[in-house]
Structure formats: C-alpha cells, structure tokens
Amino acid sequence: MSLDQDLPLLSVKNLSHFYGQQLGCKNVNFDLYPGEVLAIVGESGSGKTTLLNCLSTQIIPTDGAVYYRNRKGQSDNLYEMNEAQQRILLRTDWGFVRQHPRDGLRMNVSAGANVGERLMALGDRHYGKIRDTALDWLEKVEIQADRIDDAPRTFSGGMQQRLQIARNLVTNPRLVFMDEPTGGLDVSVQARLLDLIRRLVSELGLSIIIVTHDLAVARLLSDRIMVMKDGEVIEQGLTDQVLDDPHQAYTQLLVSSILHVGS
Amino acid sequence: MSLDQLTNAAPAYNFAYLDEQTKRMIRRAILKGIAVPGYQVPFAAREMPMPYGWGTGGVQVTASVLGESDILKVIDQGADDTTNAVSIRNFFAKTANVELTTHTKEATVIQTRHRIPEEELQAHQTLVYQVPIPEPLRFLEPRETETRKMHALSEYGLIHVKLYEDIATHGHIATTYAYPVMVEGRYVMDPSPTPKFDNPKMHKSKALQLFGAGREKRIYALPPYTDVVSLDFEDHPFTIQEWPDTKCAMCGAEGVYFDEVILDDAGNNMFVCSDSDYCETRQSEGHLGPLNADYKERMQ
Numbered sequence A: 001m002s003l004d005q006d007l008p009l010l011s012v013k014n015l016s017h018f019y020g021q022q023l024g025c026k027n028v029n030f031d032l033y034p035g036e037v038l039a040i041v042g043e044s045g046s047g048k049t050t051l052l053n054c055l056s057t058q059i060i061p062t063d064g065a066v067y068y069r070n071r072k073g074q075s076d077n078l079y080e081m082n083e084a085q086q087r088i089l090l091r092t093d094w095g096f097v098r099q100h101p102r103d104g105l106r107m108n109v110s111a112g113a114n115v116g117e118r119l120m121a122l123g124d125r126h127y128g129k130i131r132d133t134a135l136d137w138l139e140k141v142e143i144q145a146d147r148i149d150d151a152p153r154t155f156s157g158g159m160q161q162r163l164q165i166a167r168n169l170v171t172n173p174r175l176v177f178m179d180e181p182t183g184g185l186d187v188s189v190q191a192r193l194l195d196l197i198r199r200l201v202s203e204l205g206l207s208i209i210i211v212t213h214d215l216a217v218a219r220l221l222s223d224r225i226m227v228m229k230d231g232e233v234i235e236q237g238l239t240d241q242v243l244d245d246p247h248q249a250y251t252q253l254l255v256s257s258i259l260h261v262g263s
Numbered sequence B: 001m002s003l004d005q006l007t008n009a010a011p012a013y014n015f016a017y018l019d020e021q022t023k024r025m026i027r028r029a030i031l032k033g034i035a036v037p038g039y040q041v042p043f044a045a046r047e048m049p050m051p052y053g054w055g056t057g058g059v060q061v062t063a064s065v066l067g068e069s070d071i072l073k074v075i076d077q078g079a080d081d082t083t084n085a086v087s088i089r090n091f092f093a094k095t096a097n098v099e100l101t102t103h104t105k106e107a108t109v110i111q112t113r114h115r116i117p118e119e120e121l122q123a124h125q126t127l128v129y130q131v132p133i134p135e136p137l138r139f140l141e142p143r144e145t146e147t148r149k150m151h152a153l154s155e156y157g158l159i160h161v162k163l164y165e166d167i168a169t170h171g172h173i174a175t176t177y178a179y180p181v182m183v184e185g186r187y188v189m190d191p192s193p194t195p196k197f198d199n200p201k202m203h204k205s206k207a208l209q210l211f212g213a214g215r216e217k218r219i220y221a222l223p224p225y226t227d228v229v230s231l232d233f234e235d236h237p238f239t240i241q242e243w244p245d246t247k248c249a250m251c252g253a254e255g256v257y258f259d260e261v262i263l264d265d266a267g268n269n270m271f272v273c274s275d276s277d278y279c280e281t282r283q284s285e286g287h288l289g290p291l292n293a294d295y296k297e298r299m300q
Helices: A002-006 A050-053 A083-091 A111-121 A127-140 A157-169 A188-206 A215-223 A238-242 A249-256 B003-008 B022-037 B056-066 B083-095 B146-154 B157-170 B196-201 B275-286 B293-299
Strands: A010-018 A022-032 A038-042 A063-069 A075-077 A093-098 A175-179 A207-211 A224-231 A231-237 B071-076 B109-113 B126-130 B179-181 B187-190 B209-213 B218-222 B228-230 B258-263 B270-273
Touching: A010 A050, A010 A215, A022 A050, A038 A050, A038 A215, A050 A175, A050 A207, A050 B228, A093 A157, A093 A238, A111 A127, A111 A157, A111 B157, A127 B157, A157 A188, A157 B187, A175 A249, A188 A215, A207 A215, A215 A238, A224 A238, A224 A249, A231 A238, A231 A249, B022 B056, B022 B209, B022 B218, B056 B083, B056 B109, B056 B126, B056 B209, B056 B218, B071 B083, B071 B275, B083 B109
Parallel strands: A038 A207, A038 A224, A093 A175, A175 A207, B071 B109, B109 B126, B126 B209
Antiparallel strands: A010 A022, A010 A063, A063 A075, A224 A231, B179 B187, B179 B228, B209 B218, B258 B270
C-alpha cells in the first residue's frame, strides 16, 4: 500500500491539443499522486477546460499520453483504451463535477435516482439498498432526507452542486475532476461547499483535479497549483509557494488582482 | 389501345403494395434483426398511404413477409373489428389479395397493435408489431448518438433509473405498457406499447416476432425461442396485471387481459376479453358470461 502511495495515480506526458489550427493546450506535463488535490488556474481561454476534458477522455488530444494507475496497480495509457473501458472508468473510478449542475445531473429524475444511477449502472438491482445508499450520501452532502424524491430542478444552486458531488462519489471513485464547481454560487454557499469538499477529500482520500479561476478556491482546497496561460503551463508548485511567491509576471498579476475586503 | 381502356384500367399495384426492391431492402433489415435479436436495425422506411402512428412500420414489415398463400389477421388492442385493424386489413385485401381471417389459429401472419393473442402462437406463425418509439432509453436520454453507444456498450443502468423513479413515486413499478425487456441477456428492447401482461408470452415464443417502426425507421426482431426477460429489482420483482374475481362478461374467461366497458352513467361496468377472437371462439364453444344474451336464455 505504501508503495502505491509513492507512485503517481495519473501521469501526464507532453499533452497537446489543437482545435484545427487553434491551440487548446500545449506540452502539459505533470504527475498526480493519490490523495492529492491539484488546482489548475488561469484566465478564461487559457486552456484549463480543454486540459480537463483531455484528461477525462472527453476529448482525445492531438498529441501526448496520460497514464492512469488502476486499482490493480497497472498503469495504462488512457488513449489506448477502448471507448468501453474509458466509459467504465468515467462512471466507476472517476467522477466529474461540472460547473453547471444541469450538465452533470438528470434534472427530471429524483435526487435519489440521480445518486443511485451509477450503482444501477454497475449492476445493483436491489431497490432498498440503492435507496439506503442514496440516503446515506444525501446526508453526507447535507441534503435533508425528505428531499430524496424531489427533482433537482426544485433545489437551490448550492444543493444541486452538492447533489452532483454525491452522485459522483457514490461509487467511491479515486479521482474526481471538477470544473469550476463553485462558479455561480454566492460566497456563503461557496464557503459551505468548499468546506464540504475539503471534508470529503480528507475522509475519502480522494485525488482531485480542480479547474478554477478563483485563487481563493485554489488556496483553500489544493495542495499543488498549476498556472496556465495561452494553453501552456507557465508555473507550477505547492499552492502556498506559488501564491505567496509567484515567479511569473502573469501569476503575479493574477495574485495581485484578488480583491481584499477590509484590512 | 382505345381511350376508354386506358382510363378504365385499374391502377396496377405490385403484390402487397411495395415494389420488390423495397421489400428486398426491408427483408434484409428483418434478417439482420433476426440475426441480432433485440437490435434496432435502421431501414429506409417508405411513405405509406396512411399517417404515421397508424402502423406504417408494421404494414411495411407485413408487406415484405407476406406471400400469396399466407393467411392474414390484423388486430388493434386485441380486437379484429376496430378502426386500425379494419383499415389495415382492407389495405391488404386490396393490394395483396391474400386470404384474411380473424381466427388466431388459422392465421400465418398476424399484424398487431399492442396485444399478443391469448391463444398460444405456433412455429409457423409470424407476429408483426407496430412500434411508435423503438428506443427504450429515449425518455431518459434524448440523444440518439448516445443511446446507440449505450446499446453498443450494453450500458443499461439508465433503464433501471426509470424503474427506480416508478417505485419512488408510486411505491411499485408503475410502468404498465412498453415495459422494457432484456433480450438474450444482451439488448434492452422496447416491446412496443403492449401491456406488460403480454411480456411473458414473448419469452421463448414458438412464433417469429417482428417489430416495425415506420416514422423512426427501425426494425427489430425476436427469433423463435428467444429469451425475453422483463427488467425489475430484486425486492420489486416483475408482475403482470391481475383481475382477481373477474370473469369476462361475454364468455366467462378468467386470467386473460380485460377491457373495461362502461355500461351507463351510473357507474356500472363490465369486463370483457380484450382479444375478440378468443372471446368469440369461447362463446361458440358454449362458454357464456353473465351478461351474454344467450346466458340469460340458458338460465331461464
């Protein structure tokens, strides 16, 4: 087990993606270790989401490889797997929390069914057990049990986002991708959501790759940070190090443009 | 040729309306469907001289499998004498000139809208279903590209989400028709809007079962003796509709699929067999229900 912890869960080698002539991201290299939270920051259009979509096999990149170490300890190139294997990974070993809950949830089926969907996809055929698991997870993400049969469209934005997290974590994934999970939420709701994510990460030992343009989110959640500009990674390192002592001019600009309220 | 001959000549239809090339194309789709049970085969459905929703898919399949010696029966909700059945039967009477029947036993091809006859089908018979929406995952996943991928990869978690929702809202699986089935452990199939009462009859049926969806341009099939299992949960197993203590008012049959007929505006009703041929056959054999005119006679 200790040996496993020392080996990267995800290993990204020279990843580049072009949309025709248009650059998406270029020459990205990094390793992600089990239990680690990596934040990818940068302005809009800097290639963060392209990178996340490549990593989660939603886009097949133009060049490069990503090795993922599965539960058996084998490291496979994601882009050499067939589509069936990729999709199985995406709904068992991985999670994907999207910026807009409507992209990540089924808005017209109940919260319970949203949480239970992955279990049923894995072959769970016992209604009572599926429901118990769903209730358990709703409690973990602080949604009242009596909302289990309500459709997510009747939920507030923060609740929808928490439901999305529950839906993704129900299969005990090892790696979760998050694309601006706090975008569009007001600050107090954001704070609660971040608290929740932090708690779940430490309880479950999740690895997370989180894309955000909000440096405060990055500082709160992540162990390591990667700054992107114009499709390239210009700076990476420990979060505190990068944010307290930014080397690149762009990172300095980014850090200095955070609004400070009060003293 | 004189003018009156030209104008009086009857319009020449090919046998069973469709031209031979079209039938060939449809038969190919049917054969592929039989080879891969439960798989929806796309085909180039033609415009038929009837509106979509009236069974254009079923009619094309019937037209393609019909031979001159076939005996055709058409039912609509189990009955031989309702609009859809009558119009399709007349259509084939005009264009194919095959023998027509209302007796399930005599028929070699039966086109049906949403019922399987009560009488067990035999190996020489073919049952043709009219299908409005062939995709069982459609209402949960609107994208065709995605549902095709889900079929290809056998990703069927979603269909149980629908059943889960039923139990969560109604306390039991409330889907009563178009009840999804698993075919040969591989493809999830929509058995067309037949009542779930008929699902068990599809399982290991001796007859060939063909499904045609005209608007959606899909054909699928169940070859004889195919495994057809209705999906369910371990703690909420599949059940069919039951009418305890109910007998057909006309023929006294029990354990069949019933139609409820409202008799007056005071709330009186009666239940009769939905399968009209089954009911008539029983009556001719002397089985009478309490509301049958002959029954009262016999009682006196």
